[in-house]
Amino acid sequence: MTDQDNDWLEQLDRHLASPCLAWLLGAGVSYGARIPLMYALTSRINAMAVGSPHEPLIKAVRTELPDSSHIEHLLSHLGDYAALAERSRANTAQIDTVTYTHKQITDAHEAILGWIATTIRWGYIPAANGKAEEIGAPSNALTRIDEHSAFVAALFNTAQAGLQDRRRPVRIFTTNYDTLIEDAIALAHIPYWDGFSGGAIAFRSHRFGQDEPKTGIRACVVKLHGSIDWHLGVEGKVWRVRDLDFYPARRGRILIHPQATKYAATQRDPFAAQFDLFRRAISGGEDNVLAVCGYSFGDDHINQEIELCMASADSRTTLVAFIKQGTGLADCLERWKGSQWGSRVYVVTEAGLYVGNQGPFHAPGDGKAHNWWTFEGVTKILRDGAEGSL
Numbered sequence: 001m002t003d004q005d006n007d008w009l010e011q012l013d014r015h016l017a018s019p020c021l022a023w024l025l026g027a028g029v030s031y032g033a034r035i036p037l038m039y040a041l042t043s044r045i046n047a048m049a050v051g052s053p054h055e056p057l058i059k060a061v062r063t064e065l066p067d068s069s070h071i072e073h074l075l076s077h078l079g080d081y082a083a084l085a086e087r088s089r090a091n092t093a094q095i096d097t098v099t100y101t102h103k104q105i106t107d108a109h110e111a112i113l114g115w116i117a118t119t120i121r122w123g124y125i126p127a128a129n130g131k132a133e134e135i136g137a138p139s140n141a142l143t144r145i146d147e148h149s150a151f152v153a154a155l156f157n158t159a160q161a162g163l164q165d166r167r168r169p170v171r172i173f174t175t176n177y178d179t180l181i182e183d184a185i186a187l188a189h190i191p192y193w194d195g196f197s198g199g200a201i202a203f204r205s206h207r208f209g210q211d212e213p214k215t216g217i218r219a220c221v222v223k224l225h226g227s228i229d230w231h232l233g234v235e236g237k238v239w240r241v242r243d244l245d246f247y248p249a250r251r252g253r254i255l256i257h258p259q260a261t262k263y264a265a266t267q268r269d270p271f272a273a274q275f276d277l278f279r280r281a282i283s284g285g286e287d288n289v290l291a292v293c294g295y296s297f298g299d300d301h302i303n304q305e306i307e308l309c310m311a312s313a314d315s316r317t318t319l320v321a322f323i324k325q326g327t328g329l330a331d332c333l334e335r336w337k338g339s340q341w342g343s344r345v346y347v348v349t350e351a352g353l354y355v356g357n358q359g360p361f362h363a364p365g366d367g368k369a370h371n372w373w374t375f376e377g378v379t380k381i382l383r384d385g386a387e388g389s390l
Contacts, residue, residue, distance in 0.1 A: 025173070148180045173277075195273070319336070
């Protein structure tokens with residue numbers, strides 16, 4: 001390993017120990033917890049729809065979408081049709097050759113959200129390599145929290161050692177619907193804030209434009225796409241509710257960041273507020289660090305927020321992206337690496353560390369690959385340092 005390699009690894013460690021640190025966690029961090037990735041989740045939801053009263057409607061919508069579409073695209077399409085039906089004089093919309101009422105469309109939408117919540121809550125392992133699929137249930141939960149707990153321990157008990165007095169709360173943004181990251185933080189006895197007030201049943205008290213608390217907590221958990229335990233109540237109130245509770249009165253689950261449709265009007269404030277927090281966390285003139293794991297840079301909205309921040313003339317934010325390189329990086333990452341501000345873009349892959357267009361530094365030997373980009377690999381770096389994780 002050259003001195004230059006060592007220098008970059010030391011800089012990586014310093015960035016991850018920044019007093020102004022934010023994390024963006026995507027679906028990949030929950031894969032080891034036996035929560036399916038988007039396309040496996042889509043296949044499972046399609047199977048759950050078979051035999052339900054919503055099957056014909058769901059099939060009709062699927063035929064209108066590209067083969068590469070997943071369940072979030074289907075939900076967005078249903079949301080668009082719901083908005084059309086609500087605006088129409090007959091309160092209906094035609095899908096394929098069949099006319100559906102607004103209620104039929106919204107009932108299908110809510111059923112899908114329920115299926116998603118059930119699958120994520122109890123876990124699902126798709127069939128592979130001759131093994132049959134495994135379907136989690138309350139009596140046989142498949143989900144595991146071990147990797148999230150190890151990450152939390154490394155982040156707060158090792159990487160933050162000696163920094164509590166000068167470090168503001170670590171902001172953890174996630175696109176995941178599961179509750180594993182906040183559960184792991186609570187199990188570690190770490191006080192955190194998530195925009196809700198209350199106990200087992202809580203109400204959303206945070207509003208757009210408000211700051212998150214700066215004292216009395218060590219973490220802020222901001223769920224950009226909602227959560228399986230978020231529910232929309234009467235008068236637009238948002239509740240965090242335990243499984244199986246039948247109160248408060250609900251108007252449907254909130255899970256997905258909504259599209260710009262009237263159907264989603266009552267849901268805009270939670271999600272707009274979440275993205276406002278994300279935008280403010282990575283913007284400004286401070287030496288912010290945004291570390292990313294488990295996210296494949298496939299969400300244009302999030303990517304745009306990152307790019308607008310990084311490209312700002314007064315930005316001092318550093319992006320540290322842990323991602324599998326495979327046959328190539330996401331287009332936006334390649335573009336950012338080669339930009340005027342590419343020196344503030346660190347990309348950590350199985351092939352080594354890139355800083356802007358430089359690298360890979362510390363490439364592995366022939367036939368080998370680093371596991372730096374995985375959730376487990378990130379945890380090891382936080383616990384042992386980048387050089388210690390080799």
